[in-house]
Amino acid sequence: MNSEFAVELKNIHKQFGVRKILRGVNIKVNKGETMVFLGGSGTGKSVSIRHVVGLLEPDIGNVFIDGEEMSFASEKKRKKLRANMGLLFQSGALINWLSVYENVALPLKELQLADENEIHTRVIEKLRWLDLIPAKDLFPANISGGMKKRVGLARSLITNPTLLMYDEPTSGLDPVMSQVINELVVRLKNELGVTQIVVTHDMNSAYYIADRITFLYKGQVLYVGSPDDIKNSDNPIIQQFITGKTEGPMQIDAQDISKK
Ligand SMILES: Nc1ncnc2c1ncn2[C@@H]1O[C@H](COP(=O)(O)OP(=O)(O)OP(=O)(O)O)[C@@H](O)[C@H]1O
Ligand SMILES: [Mg+2]
Helix, strand or coil, rough: CCEEEEEEEEEEEECCEEEEEEEEEEEHHHHCCEEEEEEECCHHHHHHEEEEEECCCEEEEEEEEECCCCCCCCCHHHHHHHEEEEEEEECCCCCCCHEEEEEHHHHHHHCCCCCCCCCCCHHHHHHHHCCCHHCCCCCCCHHCHHCCCCHHHHHHHCCCEEEEECCCCCCCCHHHHHHHHHHHCCCCCCCCEEEEEEECCHHHHHHHHHHEEHHHHCCEEEEECHHHHHCCCCCCHHHHHHCCCCCCCCCCCHHHHHCC
16 A cells, blocks of 8 residues: 555544643655654654554554554554664663674564574674774673664664664764764665654754654644754744744743653
């Protein structure tokens, strides 16, 4: 069921307990597009991504992946849809007792997608892309935060997914390494036509990589547009966010503050 959209979130509502987090989110991501999700802390960016991967079920609404319903599909169907996806978690989510090499190889081994030689070739290629060859035999406890992030990214790329999602890929990275990630995102788009959704607070990165930006506010989509559209938007909330001003109309989620 080919759809013109790689991903469609349709009227997604989600609450945890009494807290309404997503209040009718509608987002369409075109094939081969890099879509950036922007928004304040606690607005539901990570929760939205978890719906795309099928790790969360909406209370109301549906998620379609390439036209196929994901939200309420059988576990078998979800696994099939997920096989074409890569997800870089905000935390990196590495396995502490496996080396860098083994962490990156893990999805291929779990899904039994390749033999040892093929696994080796693919792991080394990804480690090279992300400048991780010198770290290949180290364990997560012995590498820096920025390296962990890159290992997580190498792991999410290893199955050659057609849809990649990154939750804060450049946070905690120095400016040079951030640019390495930015260039990788652009390369994956241009050379492999991968569809990408990137959650970020890093405006330089957003402007560099995005075809379009979705701005989430209070569990809804406030604005969708190109980087230039957003820069020129006269919406005061968006202007406050992208210029990083403390004074302005943007309301910070009080519930989220009390949690932190
Ligand atoms: N499984 C869960 N159970 C209960 N509350 C949750 C759960 N997951 C997320 N939340 C809450 O939903 C809200 C939105 O979370 P989310 O992680 O999507 O924020 P975010 O936009 O990614 O923020 P940040 O920029 O800080 O990462 C937060 O208040 C969070 O505490
Ligand atoms: Mg988040």
